[in-house]
Amino acid sequence: MKKLVRIAAGQGFWGDWLEAPRRQVEGGPIDYLMLDYLAEVTMSILQKQKQRDPMAGYARDFITQMEGVLPAVLDDRHVRVVANAGGVNPRGCADALLAMARGAAHHEKLRVGVVTGDDLLPRIDELIAAGHEMAHMETGAPLSTVRDRVLSANAYVGAPPIIEALARGANVVVTGRCTDTALILAPLMHEFAWPSNDWNRLASGIVAGHIVECGAQSTGGNCAYDWSTIPDLEDIGFPIVEVAEDGSFVVTKHPGTGGRVDVHGVTEQLVYEMGDPKQYFTPDVIADFTTIKIAADGKDRVRVSNVHGTPPTDMLKVSIAYRDGYKAVGTLVYAWPDALAKAKEADRIIRARLAKLGLEFDLIYTEFVGATATHGPLATIPDELPEVQLRIGVRGNDRKAIERFTREIAPLVLTGPPGVTGYAGGRPKVEEVVAYWPALVDKSVIAPSVHILTT
Amino acid sequence: MKIRLLDIAHARSGDKGDTANVGVIALEDKWYPILVRYVTRERVAEHFAKVIKGSVERFELPNLFALNFLLHGALGGGGTVTLRTDAQAKVYSSALLRLVIDVPDADARALGLPEYGA
Numbered sequence: 001m002k003k004l005v006r007i008a009a010g011q012g013f014w015g016d017w018l019e020a021p022r023r024q025v026e027g028g029p030i031d032y033l034m035l036d037y038l039a040e041v042t043m044s045i046l047q048k049q050k051q052r053d054p055m056a057g058y059a060r061d062f063i064t065q066m067e068g069v070l071p072a073v074l075d076d077r078h079v080r081v082v083a084n085a086g087g088v089n090p091r092g093c094a095d096a097l098l099a100m101a102r103g104a105a106h107h108e109k110l111r112v113g114v115v116t117g118d119d120l121l122p123r124i125d126e127l128i129a130a131g132h133e134m135a136h137m138e139t140g141a142p143l144s145t146v147r148d149r150v151l152s153a154n155a156y157v158g159a160p161p162i163i164e165a166l167a168r169g170a171n172v173v174v175t176g177r178c179t180d181t182a183l184i185l186a187p188l189m190h191e192f193a194w195p196s197n198d199w200n201r202l203a204s205g206i207v208a209g210h211i212v213e214c215g216a217q218s219t220g221g222n223c224a225y226d227w228s229t230i231p232d233l234e235d236i237g238f239p240i241v242e243v244a245e246d247g248s249f250v251v252t253k254h255p256g257t258g259g260r261v262d263v264h265g266v267t268e269q270l271v272y273e274m275g276d277p278k279q280y281f282t283p284d285v286i287a288d289f290t291t292i293k294i295a296a297d298g299k300d301r302v303r304v305s306n307v308h309g310t311p312p313t314d315m316l317k318v319s320i321a322y323r324d325g326y327k328a329v330g331t332l333v334y335a336w337p338d339a340l341a342k343a344k345e346a347d348r349i350i351r352a353r354l355a356k357l358g359l360e361f362d363l364i365y366t367e368f369v370g371a372t373a374t375h376g377p378l379a380t381i382p383d384e385l386p387e388v389q390l391r392i393g394v395r396g397n398d399r400k401a402i403e404r405f406t407r408e409i410a411p412l413v414l415t416g417p418p419g420v421t422g423y424a425g426g427r428p429k430v431e432e433v434v435a436y437w438p439a440l441v442d443k444s445v446i447a448p449s450v451h452i453l454t455t
Numbered sequence: 456m457k458i459r460l461l462d463i464a465h466a467r468s469g470d471k472g473d474t475a476n477v478g479v480i481a482l483e484d485k486w487y488p489i490l491v492r493y494v495t496r497e498r499v500a501e502h503f504a505k506v507i508k509g510s511v512e513r514f515e516l517p518n519l520f521a522l523n524f525l526l527h528g529a530l531g532g533g534g535t536v537t538l539r540t541d542a543q544a545k546v547y548s549s550a551l552l553r554l555v556i557d558v559p560d561a562d563a564r565a566l567g568l569p570e571y572g573a
Contacts, residue, residue, distance in 0.1 A: 041535050138472055224465040224548060225482075264465065264480065267519050271478020273469040274523045277516050290516050329538060365531070365538035373540045375550045377505045393538035434535050438472060 001245065002031070005191045007184055007208070008240045010069075011035040011083075012215025014042050014059045020215065020238045022068030025079050027254030030240060031191070033069060034183040035062065035083035036213050043177060044321030044434045046087035047121070047152035055096075057089030058174075063096050066172075073171050074106040081172045082162060082183045088121075088152060090114050090176045091451075097172065098455050107455045113165025115175040117448035120153040120318060120441070127445060134318055134439035143439060149323040151434060155441060156317045158283030159205075160196070161448035162186035168452050177319060179282050181209030184241070192245050196284075203287035203309025204247030206280065210287075211251055211269050211304070212239040218251060218269040220259030225268060232258025248305035250297055261300040270294075283316050283443065285309040315440040324435035325362065326402040329393035330409035331369075333422030336386050342417035343368050343390040349416050350392060350408055359404055361396040389422065395433065402430050456563040459555050459571040464490060466548035475507075475529035475544035477551045480521040485566060487520040493556040499524055502554050524551070 008030040010021035014037040024033055037059040050057030062085035072079040086093040094114045101107045120127065124147065127134070134143040134153075143150070154177035163186045165173045175183075185205035188194065194201045211218050218239045220230040237257025243249040251266055253259060270289060274280070277289035291308040334342040347366045354364070367373040369389035371381045394405045406428045413420055460479070463486050468477040479494065481487040500511040509527025516523060530544055531537035541547070555571055563570070 138474075222467070222545075224467060225480075264482075267480050267521060268465065268467040268478065270519060271476075271480065271516070271521050271523050272467050273471060274476050274478055274514075275471065275525065277514050277523055290518055292518055294519065324536060327536075327538060363531075363538065367540055369540065374546045375553065378502070378550050378553050391540065395536070395538055436472060436533055436535060 002191055003245070005032070005188060005243045006030045006240055007032040007034055007187055007243065009034050009036070009212035009215055009238055011037060012213065012217060013037065013039050014061065016215050018061065018065060021065040024238055025069050025072035025077070027237065027257060030079055032187045033079055033081045034212070035081065035085060036180045036183060037062065037083065037085045038087065038177060040319060040436055041321060041434060043088055043152045043154050043319060046089070047321070050088050055092050058087040058093035058096070059085040062093065063100050066097055067100065070101060070104050074104060074109050078171070080166065080187070082187060083173070084175045084178055084180070084183060086114070086174045086176045088119060088154070088176060090116050090174050094174050094453050097174065098453060102455050110172065110455055111170045112453045113168065113170025113173040114451045114453060115157065115161040115165060115173065115178065115448055117161070117446060118154045118157045118177040120155055121150070124150060124153055127441065132441055132445065134320065134441055137438040137440065143320065143437065146322045146437065151321045151323060153318060153320040155446045156283060156319065157446065157448050158182050159186035159189055161450050163190045164450045165452070166190040168450065170452055180213035181206045181282055182284065184209035184212065185284055188243055197311070199285050199309035199311060200307060201247035202285035204249065204307040205243070206282055206285060206287040206309070207289070207292060207304060207307045208241045208243060208249050210280070211266060212241055214269065214272065215239070216259060217272065218266055219253045219261050220265060223265045223268055225264035230260045234258060247307065248303065251302045251304065252300055261302055263294055263296050263302055266302045267294060281313070283312055285312055314443050316443050316446055318439045318441050320437035320439060321434050322437055324433045325395060325397040326399050326430055327393060327395040327433050328402050328406050328428045328430045329391060330406065330428040331422065332390045332409060332412055332420055334388050334390060334417065335419045335421065336384065339385045339388040339419070340368060340371050340381065342419055343388045346390050346412050346416045346420070347392060349412065353408055354405060357404065359401040360398065361394040361401060363395045365393045367391045399430065406430060456558050456560045456568070457555050457571040458558050458563060458568050459553070460494065461552040462569045462571065464552065466552055468544050468546070468548035470530055470534055470544040473528055473530050473533040475526040475547045477524045477526065477547050478521055479524065479551060480519065484520050486568065487517065489558060489566065489568065490522055491515060493558060494522060494554065498554070498556070499551065502551070506550070
């Protein structure tokens with residue numbers, strides 16, 4: 001058994017720094033590389049892509065990034081990769097990876113574990129008929145109320161299928177929707193053979209996962225604490241956890257990289273996207289964040305220990321996305337003098353013209369960027385602003401009305417207040433609104449499966 | 456003495472559906488009791504009264520010298536539906552740090568709290 005398992009995180013969302021995965025395998029020794037691509041709404045974007053092209057529906061960045069990572073997987077470094085890049089098409093993702101790998105040295109050593117079974121879209125009617133309401137977790141409304149508009153539905157799977165893939169010799173594991181934290185917990189359970197009811201150690205793995213799942217947010221990125229002194233962000237090192245058999249771990253990053261790992265920064269990440277800290281729900285364990293001990297452990301090293309956990313519930317979270325009308329947002333920039341007053345007058349004019357056209361929207365929403373956009377009435381606005389961006393958006397079910405709105409922005413340049421610019425981007429785009437429907441479903445209805453593929 | 460939260464705490468925020476979470480951490484461990492005592496659920500609800508539509512919940516993490524707030528109805532319907540610039544509640548953190556609290560002068564001096572506007 002290994003004394004310490006070193007897991008590096010190389011991606012905090014789909015669209016994160018392209019260089020990070022390669023830098024994580026080249027910057028120093030690691031055992032595992034975890035890559036998190038899936039945010040709440042990513043699945044619906046991928047589902048739309050798959051509807052257009054049955055071969056698509058996964059995070060394509062993963063394939064490009066794996067070109068830089070694959071040597072470390074196939075040579076004597078034996079780095080193993082765990083990624084939820086599969087999106088709504090894990091098999092397609094694995095096939096694309098295998099196709100890319102065929103040109104690489106030692107490609108015969110590649111064993112891709114594919115985890116499927118999280119996709120509930122083909123099973124929704126069957127599940128509803130069997131009494132699984134999948135009620136909205138905030139409003140309590142049953143899923144049947146939006147059934148005909150559902151785009152994607154995926155259960156958050158935990159660590160077990162990833163552990164199975166690793167046990168069967170996979171050196172790259174590709175999943176669909178699993179919890180971000182399982183990408184860290186599973187390698188630890190596999191390496192240390194933690195029993196699945198060792199709640200405290202499992203909870204430690206979850207906390208390690210929570211700290212690194214957002215990539216560089218634990219190494220100095222987006223860090224409010226003394227932000228201006230964080231060194232070399234252009235060269236930021238992504239996080240690495242060095243986990244001991246007892247579950248305690250150190251958060252660090254490769255030597256020579258930029259950024260900073262300290263207690264304040266890691267604490268910021270611990271409270272990020274936190275609900276009740278005593279009950280951090282996952283399918284594997286419920287972690288209690290109020291038990292965590294955190295301490296400095298040298299330069300760019302933070303030690304975390306004493307995490308307590310309790311058994312999970314019998315339910316899995318399901319992430320459902322459904323169509324909910326259309327929206328568009330347009331902008332114009334007004335310059336000094338009277339920038340804010342001019343932007344406000346332009347807003348009034350647009351709204352009056354929309355009303356005269358008889359167009360109806362669920363919402364017309366205006367922000368004055370530079371004055372009110374981020375903190376609204378909490379901010380104090382200086383008397384003289386060099387410029388203000390008028391940002392006006394509409395939302396509704398009538399696509400034609402939204403399209404008409406997009407043609408009401410540019411005319412302001414010649415028909416409204418003076419000192420206006422910043423319209424070169426062209427007409428705003430009409431976007432389909434994809435709304436999010438969080439629900440729970442009985443664990444017993446989800447049976448993930450694992451396949452091992454080779455070149 | 457008036458104390459601005461920005462001068463005694465740091466924060467990070469994020470979203471879950473139409474709810475924003477703001478984790479607030481004391482800049483000095485010894486200042487945590489000030490957060491617990493004065494940055495109450497009611498005080499934060501009042502601060503955001505014109506900004507959010509729902510209620511406020513508060514949780515304590517004494518081990519991290521931190522408080523976690525859930526601000527419900529904070530995002531105009533949630534990440535993908537909303538028309539707001541801050542669709543995912545990323546800057547609710549600093550919006551909360553604008554809060555100014557009143558701390559008795561003796562307590563503030565004993566703890567070395569920086570006076571707002573001084």
